[in-house]
Amino acid sequence: MDALTDLLDGPRARGAFLLRATLTPPWSMRIQDEAPLTLVAMVRDEAWIVPDGGEPVRVRPGDMVICRGPDPYTVADDPSTKPQIVIHPGQRCTTPDGTSLSEAMDLGVRAWGDDPDGPSAMLVGTYQMRGAVTRRLLSALPPLAVVRGDTWRSPLVGLLGEEIGRDEPGQEVVLDRLLDLLLIATLRAWFARPEAERPGWYRAHGDPVVGPALRLLHADPAHPWTVAGLAARVGVSRAALAQRFGRLVGEPPMAYLTGLRLAQAADLLRESDATLDAVARRVGYGNAFALSTAFKRERGISPQEYRTGPVPVA
Incomplete structure (x- = not known):
């Protein structure tokens, strides 16, 4: 067993929050769910991720993003778009003034957004559990880690996209394990970059x-x-x-x-x-x-x- 395997073999995803989000610009989401780790796969169109106190980062189709919590950040079609949606702990969704958007944004089984045919599409997987072994891994990551689509390829994104909308027996376990695999693949690609600041154990x-x-x-x-x-x-x-x-x-x-x-x-x-x-x-x-x-x-x-x-x- 190597160190990365051990770090990910403890608090694995259990009932992780997963969905496919489709939106029509202009759109902007304020993420303040305090989750320790979120994985975003950009499927279609572009988005910007704006960490609090950090520079906006453009995300293109094929890119993978690891967002390290619990600090809030914004995901939008453009850095200048003001948040219309706020994601709270427990994945509660409201307008900035607190009005619930849960029903309005529900587009079906693990489908969410303001338009089922919206040009902007992304897969989102959120680890909602904070565990001590995971903390050792999180300390090795920046608040925002982006693996560009032109530097790696993985069939896992497509497989997760196929499975995320299914509602079959055992589906939650299937999605949890796919999310784990995708996270591991993304981490390996991130740490393998020539310019990566790898932790000592890696x-x-x-x-x-x-x-x-x-x-x-x-x-x-x-x-x-x-x-x-x-x-x-x-x-x-x-x-x-x-x-x-x-x-x-x-x-x-x-x-x-x-x-x-x-x-x-x-x-x-x-x-x-x-x-x-x-x-x-x-x-x-x-x-x-x-x-x-x-x-x-x-x-x-x-x-x-x-x-x-x-x-x-x-």
Whole structure:
């Protein structure tokens, strides 16, 4: 298991919000749903995405966009078009003065907009859950990541477009998994760009020493790893691994492992009913007390407070 796989294998899409939007210019949507991550595939016509405090970005057919929340942004046919629609948490849709647009914009099964034949068309998938493992990924992304259509090709956009309007048994699961696949493909294309500022763990994945070490840690974080034991498994000295790992990843191997364990623990606390002792053993801590001590030192709150409290902003 590599680091990117592990990051996406925890809080996968579950009941993600997906739709096909068709609109006729002029149109403008203010997105303030506080979702941690939204994926937009421009299918037809062009659009502009305007981050708060950032420069407008033009999006053309074939482009993929990853919008990192929770900060609001605007999607419009033109940067000068004033918002006519506001998307709130829970995907509630209103006019700027608060009048509901839910019925007016409903065009059928996962179809939404002001005109079913509108020239502007896009597929939208929103991850509404914030999880600790996902937070590690989000920290590696800018607020807006655009993969241009002329730099990559994927059949997943067309497949998602075909499936998004179907209403069949198990359709929600099909769409969740397609969204996951499309996100992974888009992330790989984003990080593969020559000019990409890749996070350390992503760059290190291709290293002949640190890459295998990362895969070992992600495959079995509960193992009682030591730097010496990890070095022996990858066939180098302890000093060589420590030096190379720190240089490429940006932190020592055991510090990276601690962050990985606590991120997975946080995800399990949110996504399962497992006891604290069970969570502790699953991620490599001997008991609940040891996990609680490390968790509170890292996050400032206890595991129980994290489990029952408000969902933290990514």
